[in-house]
Amino acid sequence: MNSSRKLLVASFISLFALLVAAPSFAAGFTPSAAQIEQFKRMSPEQQKALASSMGINLEDYSSLIGGDSASSAQNAEAVSGVRKKTGAKSGEQIIEQTALTGVDAPSLKEDESEESTRQKLELFGYDIFNYGADSFTPASDIPIPADYILGPGDNLVIQLYGKDNQTLNLALDREGRIQFPNIGPVNLAGLTFSQASTRIDTIVSEQMIGVKASTSMGNLRTIRVFVLGEANVPGSYVVGSLSTMTNAIFASGGITKIGSLRNIQLKRRGKVVTTLDLYDLLLQGDTSNDSRLLPGDVIFIPPIGKTVGVAGQVKRPAIYEITKEADVQGALNLAGGLLPTAYMPASRIERITDAGEKTLVNLDLTSRSGREFRIKDADVIQIHTTLDTMRDIVKLEGHVKRPGGFAWRKGIRFTDVVPSVDDMLANPDIDVGLILREEKSTRKISVHLFTPAKAFDNPNSKHNPELQSRDTILLFDYESDRSMLLEDVLAQLRTQSSFTEREKIVIAHGSVRFPGQYPISEGMTTTDLIMLAGGLTESALGNDGEITRYSIDENRQTLVMHINIDLNAQAYPLTPGDTLRVKQIPLWNDKESIVLLGEVLHPGTYPILPGESIVDVLSRAGGLTPHAYPEGAIFSREELRKLEEERLAALKNEIEADLAAEALNDGILNKSKVDSAQAEQIIANMDAIKPMGRMVIDLPQILANPKLYDFKLENGDVLTIPRFKPSVTVVGEVQYPTSHFFDKKLNPFDYIDRSGGTKENADKKRIYIVKANGSVYLPANSGWFKSKDHNIQPGDTIIVPMDTDRVDPLTLWSSVTTIMYQAALGITALTKL
CATH class of the missing domain: 3.10.560.10 (Outer membrane lipoprotein wza domain like)
Structure with a gap:
């Protein structure tokens, strides 16, 4: 651990600077087999943290530690693809090329037969x-058929009963005879089993008086x-x-x-x-x-005969060998017939012509001629599916209880789909709604505005719009941003724009509830756009607005106009591309506030105006109490809190990497294992540290000379004035970290001695003081503690850091996080006074 890291550790404790130190290991390091095995046993998070701390790219070692399975599969697939491209095509592959079928988009480009995405068919059976x-x-224990022809090697089981009882097991020899005891050879060659049984029964009856025979098959040949x-x-x-x-x-x-x-x-x-x-x-x-x-x-x-592929909406898509099947219907019968989703009028055959080129033949399977159309070898019959597009429906979206599709009928109106406001969710906006309509002649989208409230009140009036097939109704609320709901609509309107037609989009800015882009409807006015944007906010001036209009003259040059309008006087018509800005009340800003805590006469939350300072707000709060200790004032700011949170996260990653490296080294060198409980406590201490966003201020100096040192407040600032506590705290590498009563006669070493003195691992040359106001004094020379400016004052903290050269990372971080945790607890306790 180098000196720069020592300084960083000290900074972490005192200022929570949380800057990550230099990596612990060199990037050029090559892991051994034992290290690789140990590394594999770590969790993915530990692996990433350790690799990051060592400057290692895990991808460089994926072949050693085992790469990602998906990547391996892709590599294997790539190799397979190369083999397929370089290897000669077998007869099987040539036949299976008739499977390049499915519902494909025919390409009009020459020599690009593989451009379309195709569904691969398999040979059936x-x-x-x-x-x-x-x-x-075949089963060998089933009854023998009566027409089974006996031959050499078959065994017969003959049971004699009557005057003489015995069981004979006789086998047919090469001449097809059995050697019957006391009778002699019996020729059974070429006889069926039924004939042989009859013959044996006859011979036994004739030559063995009083004896009968029952014949069954034994082992088969x-x-x-x-x-x-x-x-x-x-x-x-x-x-x-x-x-x-x-x-x-x-x-x-x-x-x-x-x-x-x-x-x-x-x-x-x-x-x-x-x-x-x-x-x-x-x-x-x-x-x-x-x-x-x-x-x-x-x-x-023999080799396979003629084949026909059947793809698409059939029950068994496959390639079939055909013999007596001569027409399309015969091939469809082989494929099990059509699925219910088949669209029979738009089927086709992909065929190879006599000239060796592919062509398409259209089929209408609803007609007899289509079903009886003659098929040829290598034809591929393609059965298309019905379209997902639904007809004769209207669609309901947005802030409603039952969104979805509804059956359309002639004369249906909005209230037939949404009968009342009870069918909408809580807090609905019933002042505006949209109907998206597909124009039948062009299939372009147009937008129509209406007022649901008027439709509910007057269902038989023009305010209750009549719907057309495939209309989409959009309804809004006063809480959700409308940009997501309108995103697809705006994208389609942009697509519809052209050289002769501008985007049918307008923009609302300023003091409206939901500023942004909106589709323009026929005859839309500023009033309509304000309602579509959720209405005016409380900061709106109310009557003062401005329209910025971009137009193009006959020379294709842009003309910009700014039109001031009175929103109360008239509803000004809008054109595509207009931007409406609703002006705000002068000097209106979002309400800002700060918090005063601790020893002020009237603590609490105080609204502030731009430019107000600490002295201004403390004066409004009645000043400090007699028990206040301004030297220990704690001032925090939101932007610093966010920065501190990021640095705490970075420090936590550094600690986890060091702990992972220590665990790995212990496993390789067969040392005693890292104390898991201690490691968990280190992480727990880090999780318990909450960012304060503290900024060092000298409140007594500010109050004494506000013209020089007072500063402006920002929204979210917190000022905590602690109560006077005559104590000095000693933490770090001392025998007994604790607080002591302040005694102006004592110097820092006296307080350290009262805490039992330093530990063996203490770094005595770098002892420093964190003042009550948060400022830190680092050692500059041997006479540091003799300076009057650095005298110990009530509320100060003396920190004895650890000598980082003499300890392992686990011990170091245990000490560091403990000090940080104790410091954070102390500050939190002060802010709750």
Whole structure:
């Protein structure tokens, strides 16, 4: 800890200057592995505080301590993007380019097909293979179908009963025979299970008198089949004898995205015996064509056929393989049909022409011709959504109990939407309201003023405006600023302005309740604008106003006019761009006041006029009491209080950084851990210190010579005159910090001795005094305490600072914050007298 930091610590205690000292560590420091682990265990706040105190940018070490997950994800995405750009496109990627669909804005720029934002579609049906083959393994404990054909490896369980009872477990050999005890070989090759059961029963009945047989299947054989073509893992597979085509496909890992789901072929002895359309299974749950396999069967998956994308407002947006689907309706059926939000008259097809260019074909799905429109390979059908824009409504906003939309009908008026003032919230402004109207011919916004109070009183008169479809009603109150409610309206009016049309905005300044910009309505006058701005304030002159008007002559030059008007005499018409200023009563200012506390004859809050001084206000308060101690007067000012608050926050950050660094060093060096209770107490002391905004004044000198030393007061100033207390306080590195009765014979060292003397860590060369009025005297030479100007007076505080070179940051800040906390308590106690 260097000497500049020592001086700063002393300043913190005495003046609450709260300037942050120099960093504790060099910025070029490289953390070790142990330090990194210790740093990771800290909270984010501690990490930031420690890094700031050490002059370290955390981003420089993000690779060591673990960067932000979002940043890592972005980096990974960027790398992935580079790979996608540099890598060659696979067949799967080429097919998926038909998914560049959605409700996009067609670009008229050449060679910019990727400019529009598009919704990516996935190929339909392929995600079923993500669940793995285990989920689709055929069950082996189900009843055997009667048409199941026996083959080598199948096991039969034959139970004999009657004259002879026994159970036989016989397997078919390579020739398809079973070796039946006492009967001999029985040929069952090529028979169904039902036929084999009948044959065994017949043979047993004929050759074993008095014995009958009951046959069931035991363990089933396995068969070898081939899955070839566009399978994820083509090859030869051993499957159960009850397996079907889908079981074998799943065993091979499924179908690649360039393989067909709708033309899967089952070949037997070189001929196609059946085809499987997986769409029947996925869309209808139909397994009738999922044929059972025989040994040596080949399942061949050809490349995908024609595809059509269906995007937008359908139940299953995706890319579909088409076979017999020839028109738009067939493709929509594959996508599950339209959603209720689909807008059928404005659909379209994005198509690749024979010339290799993209084009659009408009569709009206409400017509038969639109639904039966022929589709081609790589078409993308786009179904738009209905617009969010609502028709035949009126909208209510602002200071009302039930804002929102209301159904519009011909002849509806304002009071049909807001029947009475009871439907408005408390403290409403019923003198003015706005109706925002969209002109049908231009779709521009116009503004219309009305008076809700007159509408409530005369619902059948012109004062109750008739509403049009899509009108918006704005109602106000007398408390909320209207700028936020009108922000969107003003922005739209600015957008509507042009070379030939000025912004339809006027400005109200001066003594109105809500100064600012407002939309101008047709025929608006100064009276209307004042009402729209919330009315006049109590400071308004009432009849004196000024309009500043900017106009443009035929040579496109600006002309400025200032028009003085009598607000009581007439309602002056306004034009777009006018600024109305309502003048204020001369010498009117917001009421300012100061507070006098303590030993004055009449303490309290005193209104002040510009230019009043301390002596003026003390005279109005009757002067000081006989018990007053003006030498210890405490004067605080609001702007200083705010500055002190900022510096206290800076000091708190400094303390937290030092405590975090101390905790880190202790963990790395295996020292005893930092006392967490002591650290918490340090932070608690800092939180308890409230900014005072104290400014040092010499009140006795001001009262004795006001012409030289008196000064003007400001709004919010506080002057506290304490009662005379013949005491001197000693704080800091002494054995027993306390207050002592004042004795003019004693010097500062005498008071320190009466407090038990200094501690081991005391810095005796920098002992200083904080005078009762807040001024501080720092040591200048060895004869400091002998100066008459620096003699100890009642109310003074002697501070014995700590030798910062001999202690760690925890001990230092513990001492500093304790002194500051005790000083703050003392000042607070004085202000409450």
